[in-house]
Amino acid sequence: MEPFTYRRASSTEDALATHGSATRGAKFLGGGTNLVDLMRLGVETPSELVDVSRLECSIDAGEDGGLRIGAGVRNSELAADRRVRSRYPALAQALLAGASGQLRNLATTGGNLLQRTRCPYFQDVTKPCNKREPGSGCPAREGEHRNLAIVGHSEHCVATHPSDMAVALAAFDAVVHTSRRAIPLVDFHRLPEDEPWRDTVLEPDELIVAVEVPPLAVAARSTYRKVRERASFAFALVSVAAAYDGNDIRIAFGGLAHKPWRAFAAEEAIRSGASFRDAAEAELEQAKPLRDNAYKVELAARTLVRALEELS
Amino acid sequence: MSVAPTRVVGTPADRLEGRDKVQGEATYAYEYEVEHVAYATPVVSTIAKGRIRSIDSSAALAADGVIAVLTWENAPKLPKAEGELAILQSPQVSYRGQIVGAVVAESYEAARHAELLVRFEYDVEEHDVELRADHPTLYKPGKVNPEFPTDTEEGDVERALEEAAHAIDETYTTPTEHNNAMEPHATIAIWDGPSLTLYDSNQGAHAHRETFAKTFDMPPEQVRVIARHVGGGFGSKGTPRPHAVLAALAARHVERPVKLAVTRQQMFTLTGYRTPTIQRLRLGCDERGMLTAIAHDVVEQTSTVDEFAEQTAVVTRMLYASPNRRTTHRLARLDVPTPSWMRAPGECPGMYALESAMDELAIAAGIDPIELRIRNDPEIDPESGNRFSTRNLVACLREGADRFGWKPGSRRNGRTLAGLGVAASTYPARRRPSQAHARRNGDGTFTMRVGAVDIGTGARTVLAQIAADELAVELDRIHIEIGDSAFGSAPVAGGSAGASSWGTAVVRACRLLRAGDEDEVHVDTSDSADAEEPLAKHGFGAIFVEAHVDVDTAEVRVARALGVFGVGRILNPKTARSQLIGGMTMGIGMALMEETRVDGRLGAFVDQDLAMYHVPVNADVLDVDATWIDEDDPHINPMGAKGIGEIGIVGTAAAVANAVHDATGVRVRDLPITPDKLVGRI
Known part of the structure; x- marks a missing residue:
């Protein structure tokens, strides 16, 4: 996991301002049930998390x-x-x-x-994946794809x-x-x-x-x-x-x-x-x-x- | 000879450590507080075969908190290390996910971060990770685990099959399966001069001590292994894994204690798995259903690092008799991690195929599958010719049929088809040498010390129950200490032999204490472990399953499962039931969902977490029960017990597959039975 900072936004305007000022890809944080997992896996590497989970809750x-x-x-x-x-x-x-x-x-x-796909190739940074690393290829097309797309997919991604x-x-x-x-x-x-x-x-x-x-x-x-x-x-x-x-x-x-x-x-x-x-x-x-x-x-x-x- | 009556044994005592566990007070390997500790994390290969050309550790070493980066270039040499444990000894890469380095840092987070910064360049070689029945590298191993002949043959199987009134010839496959204990493997390694202490999550403190001593070329007395609480093993913690060697190497290199926790993802390559199998079963019988031919030919895999030969067809040698019999095992050497022990290795995949084939033969012969098994139940062990110490398979089948309401035949309820399936289960009943120490404390309490490990089975509680009976005191008078190689040598929690082996030593120690004036005694059962008449010793059981299959979506759910077991005396019905239904639940998982998918082009496992590798959840386990018949078997140990840790899984997958066939008429011979294999066929 890459080091990151965390900040809780006080309003939508505050969240957008904070997000805009981050040096390397800030991410908005909701419940974190997917984003934090992906950070642990090295798939997502934001420098800053802007917590928006308490802004609009009704x-x-x-x-x-x-x-x-x-x-x-x-x-x-x-x-x-x-x-x-x-x-x-x-x-x-x-x-x-x-x-x-x-x-x-x-x-x-x-x-x-905003959940990301659970395609197993996407979630493993040691494997190619066009969604995670543009241009690296899509191993799922020829590899394991039993649970992947049957409509609307492209040669670049079948997630x-x-x-x-x-x-x-x-x-x-x-x-x-x-x-x-x-x-x-x-x-x-x-x-x-x-x-x-x-x-x-x-x-x-x-x-x-x-x-x-x-x-x-x-x-x-x-x-x-x-x-x-x-x-x-x-x-x-x-x-x-x-x-x-x-x-x-x-x-x-x-x-x-x-x-x-x-x-x-x-x-x-x-x-x-x-x-x-x-x-x-x-x-x-x-x-x-x-x-x-x-x-x-x-x-x-x-x-x-x-x-x-x-x-x- | 029969087994003595008991008072505390046989009662459903609560786990002694249960309260500690649910309150978070039980200390697991990673949780020991150690001064000046550093944190290591493995760096693993991203290719399946080749050689490391160059390594750039500079970015990792420059990162905050990093103490050292270990690779084959600077790691201490381990000339005595073997197989998977010979880590960081050469630039060779033999499978994807193999340990090729370690980062040691001041915090776990710093180590995990820097792990991503170590750069490896490889000379990549072509790999092959896919098992096929006609794989060009297939060979006949010298033996299968642990010491069984690779092949057996008697009579003329081919001719018997030609002449059989009914015959089947089918191939069944099981995929790669991973054990996935709830507590991932973890180790703390502490060097004190020439001595090494390991807090380690494992199934056998002494077995680990011996292997560590050999690996690090030091006397066993200088190694201490502590494993007081272990969150499951299922075989994956039976033998030392490479990460534990890495922790000790790292600790030596940085001259500090080192903690290392294996991640769930790393467990898929570092801590073992069950080999995929391709099994051809041929059975023939006469008009009455008497087996005239049994042939079980197995293809499975091992690695280029070590040989692991799963004894998949060995169980077929003893379950049913026939004048013409044949079993074979062939291995393909692939560029994969070495397969290892997983609950009921051999029996589990083997019985899936054999008991599916028996179901198919019963249908071909028009005989009820329970009746077919009863007719073919042998008087003596067909393989050794020895008597069985006890064999109550027929009683289990009959009792189960009665309790379950055995009435096969597909029933339709709305959009659901229901069917019943049955399969036999069996597992060897073993006892191994063990030591135990008993002390009279003078205040009415006693302390027992056994080198046992409780991997969640309830072993600690059961051993205390045994001691309470032998010493004629209440259970709360017994203090029991386990999980430490500083205690007398004791065998691994494996092969369903733990309670049998350790319990025998506890009985002997308690009797010696009561008989003499000493306040402290130490016993060793190694003198008597094998000095008994040759008998075939096995537990038996029958598994019954009601499967429901949705005719539209092809989803399969196990609505009811019942296991009836003949496994000697039950020492604690509460923990025993947990073991048996736990095994059955794992068998349901094997039947319906467990599979580690392989990408041949990348040479990699595709699934590497519990979101992708599915095991049953509560919603999948609707009505699962286990019961047992009264069985008095004095031939294995003085408690009259047989092991129960593995027999629950053994027949379950076949029972599920047979129930799915009963419901739908569709026979899926490739596990797991997922909707993609059924949809549109019902």
């Missing part, structure tokens, strides 16, 4: 009936919120499907969105985004509010293309302050299904956040791509009267599985069909 009702979730709201608090549980049940389920109780007590809403929460937020048309703008969540995370080191569209001196979940009637009938070989405390092989009331529909996948994968094609197919299976296949047509992860195509299709059947 869940407020929006004027339009949605929710405004402060970036510092802990995952466990968000999962327990009565409004979330009744109006956006898939979001509560997704949060509870992630990590462990201890980690959820620390992990923040903003930090959760997946690990968040469960973000999958539900993607389905629910959430908007990320930063210190300077509002970004739809589905546009917040990037595909790797030829810049896999950029996970999101966030600029270096831009800070997430809140996530807004708009009012969405269909979200009250939603579910989150996470598939994994271990019953708890494991990242998704495939996950599905789905909201369906026989009329309106929202679908997003996790574990398939570099970002939470909003399934617009599947939604469109269902609106046009396709069967659940056909809708799943319409979405997964674009899948380009690697040597050892073709199973994810079938698994994703079956998991989606199952989720929609349960909501029907």
Whole structure:
């Protein structure tokens, strides 16, 4: 671990000013459940940590009936919120499907969105990885990639985004509010293309302050299904956040791509009267599985069909 | 002859150190406070094969708090060191993650930081880390662990298979698996002139003392190894690991005490693992299901540093009889860390294959799998011809079938398929020579000193229970001291032989103390360890599993698991149950998730932490229970006990795989049984 300094920000302005004055890559610190691990591994080497975990910590009702979730709201608090549980049940389920109780007590809403991939090559500084060390190569393409991406990957990176929460937020048309703008969540995370080191569209001196979940009637009938070989405390092989009331529909996948994968094609197919299976296949047509992860195509299709059947 | 009745033995006494452990008062190896201590951290190779061309330590040496950087260029020479322990003795790199240096610093943090600053240049050679059944380097080792013949053959297996009424010929594989004890390995090394003291997390203080004495070419009396509390070992702490040698080397080099803690990531290359196996099983039987042929051919790996030959097919030699039998072991020498001991080495992977094959044969022959095993239960050990001291496999199968409600056949409940599986389990019942010391304190209390190590099993408590009975006092009258090579020599906590070996010495010491006028006695059981009639001594058990498989996602969950064991007298039902269900839980992990993936191109393990290498969590262990039948076996030790540390894992993976097949009709022969291998096939 590289030596670093730590400072707790008193406001968003203070956080941005401190961040801007750091000599070598400052990082905003939320719960630290991912960043501190990566610092221990030498993957992240910030000179300064700016603690923003105490700045925006409330869940407020929006004027339009949605929710405004402060970036510092802990995952466990968000999962327990009565409004979330009744109006956006898939979001509560997704949060509870992630990590462990201890980690959820620390992990923040903003930090959760900024988790780095759990691709094992990314986490080992002795191995090549274009995301960690641009130009060093992507050994996962030819190596171990059973749990990696089947859609939206590039020759430079086949990593997946690990968040469960973000999958539900993607389905629910959430908007990320930063210190300077509002970004739809589905546009917040990037595909790797030829810049896999950029996970999101966030600029270096831009800070997430809140996530807004708009009012969405269909979200009250939603579910989150996470598939994994271990019953708890494991990242998704495939996950599905789905909201369906026989009329309106929202679908997003996790574990398939570099970002939470909003399934617009599947939604469109269902609106046009396709069967659940056909809708799943319409979405997964674009899948380009690697040597050892073709199973994810079938698994994703079956998991989606199952989720929609349960909501029907 | 039978075993004497007991009063304290057989009761579910709480662990004597339990309160200390949950309150953080139990001192583990790394936690001893030592004056003027320095901190060492290993620097490991980033290539799988080659030679170190040059080393640049200047940046590390210039970093704050750094005292020294050790490499092969400046490390003390260890001409007597062997295999994995001969660290920093040459520029040769034999596997990725091998120790090639150490940073010694004033703090752990300074050492970890400087570790990243040492620069190595390598002349890289081509490596090969992938085991294949047709690997060109396959060879026949001289023996398999610890001293078994590599191959056995009797009768004519090929012909018997041709003539069999029913036969199966299948290949099963198990992946690389890592032990991952909760407490990572750690060592404090302190030199005092020519003497070396080690606080070390290990499974045997004396075994470590002997190896250290040899490695550093010094008399064993000048080495003291202390291991009072150990947070799990599962075999990975059975023999000294290279990091402990590194700590002692570093301490000698900087002339200060040195602390060294292995990181979780380093555990994947420095502290051993279970070899992957490729096992071909051929079984044949007649119309009645009597086995006419058993052939078990194993391919596994060792390293270029040392030979480790897992005894995977040895268990097949004794479990079932047949006139035509064959077992073989072949090793590939790969550019990998040397495999090592992991809970039930040999029996565990071997029984996965054998007991899966028995299930397949039962189906082929149309015979219930329990009945097939009962019909083939031998009267005498088929290998040695000796009688069994006790063999209650049939009783375990029957008792388990009754308790579990044995009624195989797939059942559907909504989107879930349920099925049942069964497998036999077995493990040798051993006793090794041990010493023990007993003292009458004059105030009604007694002090026992045994060189035992309690790796979390409850050994300390059980030994005190044994002493309390022998001395006819309450348990709280016994002070017990363990985990120190300064005490009389005692064997390792391994091979499920700890309580059997140490307990025998405790019994003898207590009896001697009671019989005489001395207030202090010392005994050594080495004179009697092998002086008994030749018997085949093994524990037996039957594992039952109900697996639930989601028809859409192919997720497998073990809804129920029951183990019924015939393992002699149970010394403490609380700690025994923990050992048995712990073993079974590890077997569930082996069946469904444990796997260290290998990248052939990088020559590396891909998984190197517990987020990637999955072991079961509480949510995976829904209803796991263990019980035992009354068994009176006086032939192993005076307590009438057999070892229980390993038998729980042995048959469990096969029972899970058999249950998955019962539920789905799909046979996965490559562990672990993960959704990618099942989805779309159900």
